[in-house]
Amino acid sequence: xxxxxxxxxxxxxxxxxxxxxxxxxxxxxxxxxxxxxxxxxxxxxxxxxxxxxxxxxxxxxxxxxxxxxxxxxxxxxxxxxxxxxxxxxxxxxxxxxxxxxxxxxxxxxxxxxxxxxxxx
Amino acid sequence: xxxxxxxxxxxxxxxxxxxxxxxxxxxxxxxxxxxxxxxxxxxxxxxxxxxxxxxxxxxxxxxxxxxxxxxxxxxxxxxxxxxxxxxxxxxxxxxxxxxxxxxxxxxxxxxxxxxxxxxxxxxxxxxxxxxxxxxxxxxxxxxxxxxxxxxxxxxxxxxxxxxxxxxxxxxxxxxxxxxxxxxxxxx
Numbered sequence: 492x493x494x495x496x497x498x499x500x501x502x503x504x505x506x507x508x509x510x511x512x513x514x515x516x517x518x519x520x521x522x523x524x525x526x527x528x529x530x531x532x533x534x535x536x537x538x539x540x541x542x543x544x545x546x547x548x549x550x551x552x553x554x555x556x557x558x559x560x561x562x563x564x565x566x567x568x569x570x571x572x573x574x575x576x577x578x579x580x581x582x583x584x585x586x587x588x589x590x591x592x593x594x595x596x597x598x599x600x601x602x603x604x605x606x607x608x609x610x611x
Numbered sequence: 612x613x614x615x616x617x618x619x620x621x622x623x624x625x626x627x628x629x630x631x632x633x634x635x636x637x638x639x640x641x642x643x644x645x646x647x648x649x650x651x652x653x654x655x656x657x658x659x660x661x662x663x664x665x666x667x668x669x670x671x672x673x674x675x676x677x678x679x680x681x682x683x684x685x686x687x688x689x690x691x692x693x694x695x696x697x698x699x700x701x702x703x704x705x706x707x708x709x710x711x712x713x714x715x716x717x718x719x720x721x722x723x724x725x726x727x728x729x730x731x732x733x734x735x736x737x738x739x740x741x742x743x744x745x746x747x748x749x750x751x752x753x754x755x756x757x758x759x760x761x762x763x764x765x766x767x768x769x770x771x772x773x774x775x776x777x778x779x780x781x782x783x784x785x786x787x788x789x790x791x792x793x794x795x796x797x798x
Contacts, residue, residue, distance in 0.1 A: 516665045
């Protein structure tokens with residue numbers, strides 16, 4: 492194959508913009524400029540609540556874990572007492588419901604993405 | 612395209628004069644639309660993609676550093692957008708091995724033969740694997756400037772050269788009869 496022939500064929504591919512293109516772009520740009528700015532996440536309001544939630548969770552784990560550890564035999568290996576502690580904390584703090592909610596959310600998102608891709 | 616005109620318009624836009632962005636659109640609409648057309652080979656879609664590219668430029672204009680060349684930044688942003696769009700919704704492409712070669716050219720129909728030749732080459736480029744297609748498209752769009760093409764794709768020059776070589780080899784292999792036929796005026 493001759494390089495200059497391929498070069499010529501690959502280089503020649505020009506179109507002219509349509510008459511209303513600039514106006515269409517500027518309409519979109521003006522709408523964008525007129526739109527209100529995105530709402531920032533309210534960190535100042537959220538941080539105290541997140542800190543309280545974290546401390547509460549840690550307290551639950553500590554209290555429940557202490558009860559579980561006292562209930563397990565002295566000869567049990569560390570991983571048994573730790574896993575029992577985690578299971579107890581998980582169940583008591585509504586972890587099962589959280590997992591169920593996450594699974595349902597995931598399925599909803601997947602289904603809606605599947606339907607929207609089919610439409611395209 | 613004047614770099615100073617771009618800079619002046621950018622400063623006006625950033626100080627709140629949105630209408631100054633029209634100057635940037637008028638100067639760059641043809642190159643951006645043509646770059647999009649090289650990727651998708653659909654006029655309507657090319658203009659939609661170019662419009663989205665301009666919107667992104669408008670949103671991110673404050674991120675452009677004055678010491679950088681505006682055209683390089685613009686093409687880099689547009690190329691990334693076009694590649695993402697084509698990954699999301701690929702252009703309708705026939706597999707490379709299914710692209711038919713055109714018939715032998717004749718002097719009485721040189722215009723039609725040229726059009727068919729160009730159509731086949733466009734189809735063949737669209738059918739290349741994405742990384743080779745992008746390399747070939749960017750290289751020829753930027754007037755065979757390796758440095759500019761590599762920058763727009765976010766690749767090193769070595770990587771671009773390698774992908775370009777491989778892409779052209781695939782085209783040569785698939786279209787030997789087409790490419791070996793001289794143009795009517797050369798016959």
